[in-house]
Amino acid sequence: MEMKLTIKRVPTVVSNYQDDADKPRAGCGRNCLGDCCLPASKLPLYAFKANPAKRSQEDAASTNSLVNILLTEWEDRMARGLFRYDVTACETKVIPGNLGFVAQLNEGRHLKKRPTEFRVDRALQPFDPAKFNFTKVGQEEVLFQFENGAGEDSYFLNSAPITAVDHAPNVVAINVSPIEYGHVLLIPRVLDRLPQRIDPESFLLALQMAAEAASPYFRLGYNSLGAFATINHLHFQAYYLSVPFPVEKAATHKIPLSEETMKCGVTVSKLINYPVRGLVFEGGNTLNDLANVVSSACIWLQDNNVPYNVLISDCGKRIFLFPQCYAEKQALGEVSQELLDTQVNPAVWEISGHIVLKRRNDYEEASETSAWKLLAEVSLSEERFEEVKAYIFSAAGLVQSDEEEVVSEGEDTTYAPAPVAPLRVAEGCLVLQ
Amino acid sequence: MASSGAAEADPPGEREREQEQERRRLAASLTARYSDWVLEALDELPGSFLLTDPALAGHPIVYASRGLTALTGYARRDVLGRNARLFQGAATARAAVAGVREAVRAHRTHQVPILNYRRDGSPHWVLLHLAPVFHARDGSVLHFLAVQVPIADAKRRGGAAAAGAVLLAACREEARVEEDFPCAAHAGKAFVDMDKRGLEAEEPRVPSDSEKEMAINTADSIVSALNRYSKLTGLVVSRKRCDSVGIPALSSSLNLSLGRIKQSFVLTYSCLPDMPIIYASEAFISLTGYSREDILGRNCRVLNGPDTSLEVLEEVRTGFYSFFSLSKEPDRSFVASTFIRKDGSSFHDLLHVSPIRDASGKVRLHLSQVAFHIWVHLDMGAKHDFNGLTPEVWQLGAVAAVRVAVRGLSASGSLLRPSQ
Numbered sequence: 001m002e003m004k005l006t007i008k009r010v011p012t013v014v015s016n017y018q019d020d021a022d023k024p025r026a027g028c029g030r031n032c033l034g035d036c037c038l039p040a041s042k043l044p045l046y047a048f049k050a051n052p053a054k055r056s057q058e059d060a061a062s063t064n065s066l067v068n069i070l071l072t073e074w075e076d077r078m079a080r081g082l083f084r085y086d087v088t089a090c091e092t093k094v095i096p097g098n099l100g101f102v103a104q105l106n107e108g109r110h111l112k113k114r115p116t117e118f119r120v121d122r123a124l125q126p127f128d129p130a131k132f133n134f135t136k137v138g139q140e141e142v143l144f145q146f147e148n149g150a151g152e153d154s155y156f157l158n159s160a161p162i163t164a165v166d167h168a169p170n171v172v173a174i175n176v177s178p179i180e181y182g183h184v185l186l187i188p189r190v191l192d193r194l195p196q197r198i199d200p201e202s203f204l205l206a207l208q209m210a211a212e213a214a215s216p217y218f219r220l221g222y223n224s225l226g227a228f229a230t231i232n233h234l235h236f237q238a239y240y241l242s243v244p245f246p247v248e249k250a251a252t253h254k255i256p257l258s259e260e261t262m263k264c265g266v267t268v269s270k271l272i273n274y275p276v277r278g279l280v281f282e283g284g285n286t287l288n289d290l291a292n293v294v295s296s297a298c299i300w301l302q303d304n305n306v307p308y309n310v311l312i313s314d315c316g317k318r319i320f321l322f323p324q325c326y327a328e329k330q331a332l333g334e335v336s337q338e339l340l341d342t343q344v345n346p347a348v349w350e351i352s353g354h355i356v357l358k359r360r361n362d363y364e365e366a367s368e369t370s371a372w373k374l375l376a377e378v379s380l381s382e383e384r385f386e387e388v389k390a391y392i393f394s395a396a397g398l399v400q401s402d403e404e405e406v407v408s409e410g411e412d413t414t415y416a417p418a419p420v421a422p423l424r425v426a427e428g429c430l431v432l433q
Numbered sequence: 434m435a436s437s438g439a440a441e442a443d444p445p446g447e448r449e450r451e452q453e454q455e456r457r458r459l460a461a462s463l464t465a466r467y468s469d470w471v472l473e474a475l476d477e478l479p480g481s482f483l484l485t486d487p488a489l490a491g492h493p494i495v496y497a498s499r500g501l502t503a504l505t506g507y508a509r510r511d512v513l514g515r516n517a518r519l520f521q522g523a524a525t526a527r528a529a530v531a532g533v534r535e536a537v538r539a540h541r542t543h544q545v546p547i548l549n550y551r552r553d554g555s556p557h558w559v560l561l562h563l564a565p566v567f568h569a570r571d572g573s574v575l576h577f578l579a580v581q582v583p584i585a586d587a588k589r590r591g592g593a594a595a596a597g598a599v600l601l602a603a604c605r606e607e608a609r610v611e612e613d614f615p616c617a618a619h620a621g622k623a624f625v626d627m628d629k630r631g632l633e634a635e636e637p638r639v640p641s642d643s644e645k646e647m648a649i650n651t652a653d654s655i656v657s658a659l660n661r662y663s664k665l666t667g668l669v670v671s672r673k674r675c676d677s678v679g680i681p682a683l684s685s686s687l688n689l690s691l692g693r694i695k696q697s698f699v700l701t702y703s704c705l706p707d708m709p710i711i712y713a714s715e716a717f718i719s720l721t722g723y724s725r726e727d728i729l730g731r732n733c734r735v736l737n738g739p740d741t742s743l744e745v746l747e748e749v750r751t752g753f754y755s756f757f758s759l760s761k762e763p764d765r766s767f768v769a770s771t772f773i774r775k776d777g778s779s780f781h782d783l784l785h786v787s788p789i790r791d792a793s794g795k796v797r798l799h800l801s802q803v804a805f806h807i808w809v810h811l812d813m814g815a816k817h818d819f820n821g822l823t824p825e826v827w828q829l830g831a832v833a834a835v836r837v838a839v840r841g842l843s844a845s846g847s848l849l850r851p852s853q
Binding site for chain 1: 790821
């Protein structure tokens with residue numbers, strides 16, 4: 001008999017249609033994103049440039065840039081009253097310290113609802129059409145379709161038919177419980193009803209969006225199931241915040257790779273001096289190379305039930321991967337009551353250093369120490385992390401070389417490279433498939 | 434006190450009754466807008482100050498604080514119903530008076546050192562701090578508050594306050610003119626006094642920082658009291674202490690971000706009562722012909738012309754002031770109207786106004802934390818490239834850009850240039 005690990009939490013409402021999801025729908029009378037409505041509809045369309053090399057900082061600032069159009073349309077939805085609260089009224093501050101954690105007081109984000117049960121020991125769960133998913137979202141919550149224009153320049157059309165010729169459309173929708181201005185959801189191939197799991201094509205799309213935005217302040221994030229994803233329908237999150245994230249400032253320790261591995265141009269580093277252990281992927285001869293390496297790592301993690309979060313930063317040039325185990329600890333009762341009381345769910349934004357707090361006390365007293373303490377609970381232990389890292393490397397086709405490691409930030413750590421161990425019987429929260 | 438069939442009228446009683454009625458009428462100026470407790474609350478406040486009502490004939494004083502007597506020698510009942518110029522006299526600088534008059538006319542906050550006269554005719558220097566109090570819903574001025582803070586003689590600072598202005602009280606008393614005269618000018622001219630001449634010849638006294646601070650604090654307390662007892666929701670008041678009565682300077686980072694925005698817009702500073710313009714985009718300058726020097730510090734109504742429809746403006750103001758409540762009603766306040774450029778030519782404009790909140794929590798502003806308002810203009814007569822968006826949505830792009838700039842900078846505490 002299989003032991004199920006679950007925790008109870010109040011799910012975040014990301015769409016105004018989420019609460020009605022359980023009610024039976026007697027034929028769709030409204031413009032949703034399902035098969036009933038979407039194919040016959042028209043939505044705005046943003047077609048991105050095929051060639052990322054042409055993007056520049058200047059582009060980001062121009063009025064027809066992706067960020068500009070996204071924020072403009074977002075303001076329009078705000079004016080239409082589609083959000084549950086005004087996020088610009090949420091007090092925000094950069095906490096003094098080395099890393100500069102960003103704390104926000106957001107009392108409106110969390111509903112005073114009955115918490116629902118979330119299974120946390122399965123990073124992959126099959127898509128359940130009965131539950132809320134993004135095909136049930138009203139079209140007014142969609143900002144635009146996001147497709148590859150396959151041309152020299154990007155362009156925006158206020159109204160375009162759904163180009164569902166060879167694939168279902170990718171859409172960018174608002175998150176009605178935003179944690180920051182411009183908080184949106186990127187939903188690849190919405191009609192395909194993919195569960196929350198990373199695949200190379202979708203991951204590439206996310207990188208393309210980051211690259212098209214061409215702004216280091218526009219980041220994308222991903223939460224796997226078990227790492228605080230609320231909805232089991234494939235989506236990435238994104239928003240704009242013009243402050244550096246703590247994780248982006250943290251020191252890294254480059255992992256030397258074999259020559260063979262280095263051909264694709266991707267480099268991997270380990271985060272040091274940061275409360276959550278993680279890997280940083282950079283470079284790649286093409287965006288595709290980078291996407292392939294990282295998505296392979298993610299696929300291994302989700303296939304092996306290791307919950308994880310991904311931060312896509314610096315216009316898609318730096319990708320942070322955090323395997324985590326907070327939910328499991330919570331389910332096993334290993335998290336202190338003090339931390340549980342803050343009701344912070346450490347998902348990708350929190351781990352990256354943007355922490356949303358729901359109680360004023362926590363906000364007033366937020367410090368680098370308290371943030372560190374919270375995030376340290378999320379991290380895998382050093383031993384476990386090394387174990388997982390070895391598997392990830394193997395899955396991604398990366399071979400660690402025997403060289404001495406290059407430390408990027410004068411840190412005196414010694415590391416003895418070990419050959420990748422053969423796959424062995426998993427322990428702990430892994431369940432054999 | 435009815436006279437029931439008494440053979441003769443009781444003149445003093447009659448006069449008392451009239452005065453009582455007059456007093457009540459003036460008090461009603463306050464109690465109609467604020468709860469009855471407001472008078473008690475104002476009585477608690479220290480300092481010498483007045484409230485005047487511009488809507489009543491003669492712009493009379495409707496409230497005088499307890500501290501007024503100590504400073505000016507006037508009993509409170511002496512000044513109620515009279516115009517505040519009663520404090521001015523022969524040696525009061527015309528320029529200062531003109532400045533006050535202009536500020537009243539323009540509904541602007543104003544601070545000026547001025548030579549006033551006490552009841553006994555003695556002149557004394559005060560820092561006069563004048564500020565309008567607005568009606569939230571229609572933007573009209575309900576009252577003016579005028580705070581008087583004595584300015585100590587720099588030479589004798591730290592010691593006696595205004596001790597140098599002692600005059601022969603008796604003579605002054607005789608020379609006093611009737612109430613009808615707006616100022617005691619005649620009295621002043623008829624009397625020659627060494628000290629007074631000395632004061633006349635003096636340069637205007639420079640108020641110290643602590644005197645300025647006291648004026649502002651007193652004004653703030655008055656405004657807080659009015660707010661607390663207001664019968665109207667969201668009275669627009671000044672809560673923030675400004676180190677000078679001038680407009681704040683934006684940080685260079687904010688200026689830089691704002692400079693990239695292509696739309697025609699201004700930002701007004703919402704925590705000063707008259708909401709002065711503190712930023713104007715290049716496009717706005719091109720559109721209206723006003724230079725930055727012309728426009729900074731002015732109120733947006735500078736663009737109003739004879740064809741600017743009042744209903745339209747009313748709509749803007751209503752939608753605009755509704756932001757001071759915490760409702761999350763949609764603000765589709767796009768208003769089409771006609772405005773006037775500097776050269777007098779008019780243009781058809783699509784105007785959108787929206788509040789921009791400062792979420793740093795550092796400045797305890799009004800409940801809804803509104804730091805600025807953005808006023809985005811669109812010249813309907815000119816050609817524009819809307820990049821595929823509708824004109825209204827394109828205008829919102831300016832709002833979005835300002836919001837993210839303000840958000841990022843207020844988080845890191847660098848929104849306004851720090852005051853020295």
